Amino acid sequence: MSDQHQTPSLVDVAKLAGVSPTTVSRVLNNRGYLSQHTKDRVAQAIDELNYRPNEVARALLGQRTKMIGVVVPTVALPFFGEVVVSLEHALEQRGYRLILCNSLGRAELERDYLELLISNRVDGIISGAHNDAIAEYSDITLPVVTIDRELSPHIPNVRCDNESGGRLATELLLRRGCRHPALLTSTSGPRNLREAGYRSVLASAGIEPIVGTVNFHIPEPRRSELIARWLEQWTPSVDGVFATDDLTAGTVLGWAANAGITVPDQLRVVGFDGTDAIRRALPGLTTVRQPIALICRSAVDLLLDRINGKADTSDDRHRVKPLEFPVTLIEGRTT
The missing domain is CATH 1.10.260.40 (lambda repressor-like DNA-binding domains)
Structure with missing residues (x-):
């Protein structure tokens, strides 16, 4: 032979x-x-x-590898799972392949992955992780684009209009009769634009905000237990919940069912993201849907423009305005 x-x-x-x-x-x-x-x-x-x-x-030989590094918290979360699939599809159409890195909410792991991506000579990096204070990005000479993450003023950030989505969700709760709508989110602060939208609507209505935080990196069942404990503290005064992701909204619905609280009669719930997976699992959930495929295609286009020299990256101090896309409010049975 x-x-x-x-x-x-x-x-x-x-x-x-x-x-x-x-x-x-x-x-x-x-x-x-x-x-x-x-x-x-x-x-x-x-x-x-x-x-x-x-x-x-x-x-x-000093040529391109046609590989792109993608850093996300974890594909176990429906939003990031759909982001990775959309990125992979958009990259494949342009002749590129994807190296996936799950940071698991750990800054040190993300730093290790950055070293791995650089050593594997990727042509560029798309980051959607949520670890703060990763100074190593400042030293990377590779083109970088983020999805819904603020790394640096000169690094393009592609995202949905989070603040508008927060306003839409909160305004809907008020229109449906809520007088004490709460916000349930992963982290609270000035970078949380969904929270900013929630707060602005309540300020205009003269209503005091109620904000709860449970980080999405906390493993189950501990995370659900913390959400339940927080909700119990506010029962029965809270009559609506705007959860800044659909998984959290689903956890709220599960808690309400176990507690004998009817939705939407006693409690109205709005989520955020509108992924295909959650829409199939919770078809009646009212949510603010992001245009995930469009966001990912645009992030790929931006990154490849930088790789191919079509974008001006000569001045690292140049501020790049975030690229935002409108969201869609999908009303369901939970409001």
């Missing part, structure tokens, strides 16, 4: 390149001094034999 279709080995690469196997290993691992001529010969042999993915050889 002919061996011409067997998988090539490191020895085959060395033989074709006219160097030792040790030299090939040093080139692949970027160890020790090697002339550019030697690197080029090894890279060309790798490419010719398809010893490893051609991206390795291209990177060694």
Whole structure:
């Protein structure tokens, strides 16, 4: 039987390149001094034999890898799962592949992933994680675009109109008769634009805000227990809940059912995101839907423009205005 279709080995690469196997290993691992001529010969042999993915050889030759790093908190959350699928589809249409990194809400893990992405010579990075104070992004020379994350004024941030969504959700609760609508969110603060929308509507109505925070990185069932405890503290004064993500809204609905509280008669609930998964699981949930596919396509377009030199990135101090897309309020049986 002919061996011409067997998988090539490191020895085959060395033989074709006219160097030792040790030299090939040093080139692949970027160890020790090697002339550019030697690197080029090894890279060309790798490419010719398809010893490893051609991206390795291209990177060694100073060309693009056609790979993009994507950093998200976790694909276990429906929103980020749908974001990753949409990004992968948009990248595939442009001839790129995706390297996925789940930060799990840990800043140190995100730093490790950044090093991994750089060492794998990705062409750019799309970040949707929510860890603060990641100074390493300031030192990255690769093009970076974020999805709903403020990293730096000069890094493009693609997102939905969060503040408008917060206003729409809160205004609906007031129209449905709520007089003490609460906000339930992951983290409270000036960066939470959904909270800003909620607060602005209540300020205009002369109603005192009620804000609860339960971080979405807290594992289950602890997270649901904390949400239930917070809701119990405000029963029965709270007559509506604006949850800044649909999973939290679902947890509120589950708590209400167990507590014998009828929705929407005694409690009205609005979520946020409107992912396909949650829409199937909770078809009656009133929610503010983000245009996730559009956001992801736009993030890919922005990143590839920067990679291809079509965007001006020469001045790192240049402030880039966030790219925002309108949201859609979908009314269901929970309001």
